[in-house]
Amino acid sequence: MRYLLPIAAFGLLFGTFQTAFAQDPAPAYDGSTIVAEVNDTKITLGHMILLRSKLPDQYQNLPDETLFPGILDQLIDQTLLGEKEISDSGGVPYQVQLAVDNEQRALLSTSQINKIANIEVSDDEIQVAYLEAYGEVKPEQEWHAAHILVETEQAAKDIITKLDAGGDFAALATEFSSDSSAQGGGDLGWFGLGAMVKEFEDAVVATEVGKYSAPIQSQFGWHIVKIIEAREKPLPTIDEVRAELIAGLQQKALESALDELRGKATISRPEGVPFSAIRDVDLVMNPKP
Numbered sequence: 001m002r003y004l005l006p007i008a009a010f011g012l013l014f015g016t017f018q019t020a021f022a023q024d025p026a027p028a029y030d031g032s033t034i035v036a037e038v039n040d041t042k043i044t045l046g047h048m049i050l051l052r053s054k055l056p057d058q059y060q061n062l063p064d065e066t067l068f069p070g071i072l073d074q075l076i077d078q079t080l081l082g083e084k085e086i087s088d089s090g091g092v093p094y095q096v097q098l099a100v101d102n103e104q105r106a107l108l109s110t111s112q113i114n115k116i117a118n119i120e121v122s123d124d125e126i127q128v129a130y131l132e133a134y135g136e137v138k139p140e141q142e143w144h145a146a147h148i149l150v151e152t153e154q155a156a157k158d159i160i161t162k163l164d165a166g167g168d169f170a171a172l173a174t175e176f177s178s179d180s181s182a183q184g185g186g187d188l189g190w191f192g193l194g195a196m197v198k199e200f201e202d203a204v205v206a207t208e209v210g211k212y213s214a215p216i217q218s219q220f221g222w223h224i225v226k227i228i229e230a231r232e233k234p235l236p237t238i239d240e241v242r243a244e245l246i247a248g249l250q251q252k253a254l255e256s257a258l259d260e261l262r263g264k265a266t267i268s269r270p271e272g273v274p275f276s277a278i279r280d281v282d283l284v285m286n287p288k289p
Contacts, residue, residue, distance in 0.1 A: 029045060030045070031044060031045055031046030031049065032044050032045075032046060033045040035047075035048060035072060036072055036075070036076055038076055038079040038080060038083075039079075039083065041079050041083070043072070043075050043076065043079065047075055048068070048071050048072060048075065051071050051074070051075065052067060052071055055067075094284065094287045095284045095285055098284060113254060116253055116254050116257045117250040117251065117253060117254045118250065119249075119250060119253050121245075121246050121249050121250070125249055126238065126242060126245050126246065126249070127238065129245045129248060129249055130238045130241065130245055133241070133245070133248075134235050134236070134241075137235060139232035139233055139234065139235060140192050140193065140232070140233040141192065141193065141230065141231075141232060141233070142190050142191065142192045142230070142231050142232070142233045143190070143191060143192075143204050143227055143229070143230050144188075144189065144190050144227075144228045144229040144230070144231075145188050145191070145204055145225055145226060145227050145228060146169060146170065146173060146181070146185060146186035146187045146188060146225075146226045146228060147173070147177070147181065147186050147188060147200075147223045147224060147225045147226065148169070148172060148173045148176060148177045148186050148223065148224045149177050149178050149179045149181075149220060149221050149222070149223055150176060150177070150178060150221060150222050151178065151221050151222065152221075152222060153215055153217070153222050155176070155222065156215035156222040156223070156224055157215060159172055159176055159224055160212075160214070160215065160224060163212060163224070169185070169186065169212060169226050170185025170186060170187070171185070173185050173186030174186075178221065179220070186226070187228075192233060197218045197219065197220075199216050199217065199218040199223075200216065200218050200223060200225065202216075203216045203223065203225045204225055204227065207225055207226075207227045208227065209227050209228070209229060209230050210227065210228075211226070211227060212224055212225060212226040212227075213225040213226075
């Protein structure tokens with residue numbers, strides 16, 4: 001005979017169920033969960049996860065119900081073909097073992113690099129690195145300039161005459177300048193030393209703000225340069241270069257760790273192998289018995 005719970009008790013029990021089901025249960029599988037066995041070889045969920053992560057972009061967004069069996073079939077087929085190759089060759093082929101060695105070396109070293117390089121960097125360390133990088137740096141000079149570019153010296157002199165008579169620089173640049181800056185009244189925006197050819201740069205440095213230069217010649221033609229503004233380029237703030245500073249500190253930590261490892265290791269480099277030997281693929285594909 002079934003007995004119904006009192007309403008109050010049912011309410012308490014229902015609340016307990018709600019709390020229990022609100023929490024995501026731990027999955028009943030992990031990376032070592034076996035998803036297939038091929039003869040004596042076990043294929044795990046971890047194998048599938050890594051293979052999926054390496055798929056080209058066009059496959060990454062396929063639905064899981066398509067990817068799962070496709071990836072598993074591929075791993076099964078690879079296992080079967082691999083076993084056949086080992087059987088045919090009497091063991092793992094030499095070139096395959098070399099590739100496996102290199103891949104394992106790369107993966108293990110990358111894992112160690114991530115541990116060493118991804119250190120926690122304190123604000124004090126970042127501050128010290130910022131002062132080392134920018135503490136002695138003098139702000140660079142920048143100029144906001146415009147120019148008028150023409151083909152001949154006489155054309156440039158004629159424009160100087162118009163400017164001396166009160167002509168508007170931007171209007172004259174729009175009318176006479178032969179390069180694309182003419183559309184903006186000859187405005188070249190802000191730039192620093194090294195951005196322009198030497199003849200142009202020399203004229204910029206020698207010309208006062210609000211003034212225009214005498215005609216100067218460069219490989220592009222004849223210029224008249226006007227300095228609109230000048231300023232010292234502000235140094236980046238610590239927040240603007242924080243990521244760069246952290247990366248530098250992490251790189252130093254990696255280099256320091258490598259120096260320590262090299263110092264403790266026994267490393268020999270036997271001589272006798274010519275540099276050109278690294279191009280001889282036949283040594284790998286057809287090794288000596």
